[in-house]
Amino acid sequence: MKLRLILGDQLSLSTSSLSDLSQDDLILMCEVRQEATYVKHHKKKIAFVFSAMRHFAEDLRRRGFNLRYVVYDDPENSGSLLGEVRAALDLHPCEEVVVTNPGEHRLLAEMQSWADELPVPVVLRDDDRFLCSTEDFAQWADGRKQLRMEYFYREMRRKYSVLMDAGGPIGGQWNYDAENRKPPAGGLDVPETYKSDPDAITQEVLALVEAHFPDHFGDLLPFHFAVTRDQALAALDEFIARRLRLFGDYQDAMIQGEPWMYHSHIALYMNCGLLHPLECIERAEAAYHRGDAPLNAVEGFIRQILGWREYVRGIYWLKMPDYKGANALNAERALPEFYWSGDTQMNCMRQCITETKQNAYAHHIQRLMVLGNFALLAGLHPDEVNEWYLLVYADAYEWVELPNVSGMILFADGGLLASKPYAASGSYINKMSDYCGSCRYKHTVKNGPTACPFNYLYWDFVARNDGKLRGNPRMGFMYKSLDRMSGEKRQAIRADSQRFFKAMQANEKV
Ligand SMILES: Cc1cc2nc3c(=O)[nH]c(=O)nc-3n(C[C@H](O)[C@H](O)[C@H](O)COP(=O)(O)OP(=O)(O)OC[C@H]3O[C@@H](n4cnc5c(N)ncnc54)[C@H](O)[C@@H]3O)c2cc1C
Numbered sequence: 001m002k003l004r005l006i007l008g009d010q011l012s013l014s015t016s017s018l019s020d021l022s023q024d025d026l027i028l029m030c031e032v033r034q035e036a037t038y039v040k041h042h043k044k045k046i047a048f049v050f051s052a053m054r055h056f057a058e059d060l061r062r063r064g065f066n067l068r069y070v071v072y073d074d075p076e077n078s079g080s081l082l083g084e085v086r087a088a089l090d091l092h093p094c095e096e097v098v099v100t101n102p103g104e105h106r107l108l109a110e111m112q113s114w115a116d117e118l119p120v121p122v123v124l125r126d127d128d129r130f131l132c133s134t135e136d137f138a139q140w141a142d143g144r145k146q147l148r149m150e151y152f153y154r155e156m157r158r159k160y161s162v163l164m165d166a167g168g169p170i171g172g173q174w175n176y177d178a179e180n181r182k183p184p185a186g187g188l189d190v191p192e193t194y195k196s197d198p199d200a201i202t203q204e205v206l207a208l209v210e211a212h213f214p215d216h217f218g219d220l221l222p223f224h225f226a227v228t229r230d231q232a233l234a235a236l237d238e239f240i241a242r243r244l245r246l247f248g249d250y251q252d253a254m255i256q257g258e259p260w261m262y263h264s265h266i267a268l269y270m271n272c273g274l275l276h277p278l279e280c281i282e283r284a285e286a287a288y289h290r291g292d293a294p295l296n297a298v299e300g301f302i303r304q305i306l307g308w309r310e311y312v313r314g315i316y317w318l319k320m321p322d323y324k325g326a327n328a329l330n331a332e333r334a335l336p337e338f339y340w341s342g343d344t345q346m347n348c349m350r351q352c353i354t355e356t357k358q359n360a361y362a363h364h365i366q367r368l369m370v371l372g373n374f375a376l377l378a379g380l381h382p383d384e385v386n387e388w389y390l391l392v393y394a395d396a397y398e399w400v401e402l403p404n405v406s407g408m409i410l411f412a413d414g415g416l417l418a419s420k421p422y423a424a425s426g427s428y429i430n431k432m433s434d435y436c437g438s439c440r441y442k443h444t445v446k447n448g449p450t451a452c453p454f455n456y457l458y459w460d461f462v463a464r465n466d467g468k469l470r471g472n473p474r475m476g477f478m479y480k481s482l483d484r485m486s487g488e489k490r491q492a493i494r495a496d497s498q499r500f501f502k503a504m505q506a507n508e509k510v
């Protein structure tokens with residue numbers, strides 16, 4: 001008899017810890033304080049994970065497996081995974097504990113020490129729900145000067161024969177981004193995102209979250225996430241039928257009051273195991289072959305999953321634990337209070353934070369080019385920014401959050417993941433959104449109290465990091481522009497930035 005521990009992000013029957021499951025074994029699932037509170041996760045995120053866990057447990061019971069499920073408010077709940085494994089072994093003697101590797105270095109290190117704490121061996125198995133193993137990624141990375149996602153992605157396309165035609169990419173190109181990234185158009189009829197009504201299990205979880213996590217970030221209600229595999233599949237199919245067609249065109253567009261746009265909203269389901277990445281890719285590819293969605297949309301969507309998702313996971317496991325402490329630009333400023341309250345006069349930030357609070361979701365460009373861009377320009381400390389991103393999004397787990405934050409938005413890894421910082425001024429946000437029209441600041445004004453803060457903060461960032469970024473070949477143009485600026489102009493940028501930072505740190509409404 002084996003004890004098989006299933007974590008909250010391992011909710012698939014194909015998880016490696018269940019691969020040789022027999023009817024005698026005991027499956028252990030537990031809602032523990034240690035995992036729910038080590039950062040103050042968004043209320044919706046906790047509700048989603050607990051409800052999906054309870055539904056998965058129901059499914060296992062229906063299939064006749066032995067299950068021990070410890071709910072959060074069980075008075076006997078020890079509050080830690082190790083405590084619950086110990087309690088289960090006390091009641092049900094087992095010959096070994098089997099676990100699929102967790103998605104976080106901290107927990108993996110902890111589990112690797114369990115063998116010293118428990119009376120039976122602990123077997124940690126690879127998480128094979130990904131399309132590139134950590135070993136294969138390390139092999140791909142070995143000896144390369146640069147670890148660029150695009151080359152990794154091409155190999156993955158070949159390996160899985162996705163969108164391929166006679167050994168080459170369908171359509172003759174690997175990447176159709178040149179056709180994507182249209183600015184938002186007026187009169188778009190953006191379809192609603194998938195919504196399921198909370199059943200009795202979810203209602204119970206919602207009451208529990210309300211009672212036990214009142215001081216956590218975010219709105220608990222309304223709650224409409226899928227919490228079963230069938231519902232997650234329905235959400236995927238709805239995306240493919242209603243939004244995939246325009247995914248590429250409006251991938252980077254932001255419209256006030258449209259938090260979901262043409263994105264898929266499935267990261268949270270893939271990351272907890274309800275959906276397998278390959279089935280998402282296959283269904284999108286099938287839509288292309290049926291003629292239901294154009295190549296630019298399908299290729300763009302598939303690249304996010306087969307390319308970016310696997311690539312950031314590879315980087316995480318390749319570079320941890322050092323990656324977590326990376327701060328190449330020596331960013332030291334504290335995260336301003338408005339990241340929690342949304343109380344700022346910068347309309348773009350207010351919109352993205354408010355939607356994050358409401359939905360535990362913001363789409364990629366909001367995370368990257370508004371919230372992340374500000375964090376980069378303002379020089380916010382990577383630890384504080386990472387903590388924020390890890391707790392506010394329902395899809396956030398460290399293996400995917402950390403490389404996106406430290407690598408993609410903050411350039412804290414010194415350019416391992418991104419070839420240049422994703423820094424942009426107000427004119428980019430104005431081009432890709434309709435936020436600026438209702439902002440107190442003017443995106444066309446470069447300096448002074450009415451100027452868009454992204455404008456002067458952008459140049460302050462470039463000037464501040466001269467010693468670190470001037471040598472970057474993709475930043476050459478920026479430094480030429482900076483060098484052409486008059487002393488007076490540079491002084492105005494510095495003074496505006498200082499004034500802004502002073503007000504921000506004093507918690508004045510900026
Ligand atoms: C600062 C920052 C933090 C992020 N934190 C997370 C996170 O904690 N968890 C997370 O899953 N994604 C994260 N991402 C990546 C991406 O923004 C989200 O995956 C995406 O917004 C989720 O929404 P969606 O399912 O509608 O994705 P879509 O836009 O529909 O994309 C399809 C899928 O592609 C994958 N994907 C797309 N971009 C990335 C990427 N850069 N890295 C990894 N996978 C990607 C996701 O699985 C996503 O579901 C982050 C991005 C940034 C810039």
Ligand code: SF4
Pocket residue numbers: 345346347348349425426427429430435436437439440441442443452453454
């Ligand atoms: S003007 Fe600047 S601060 Fe205001 S919404 Fe536009 S980019 Fe954001």
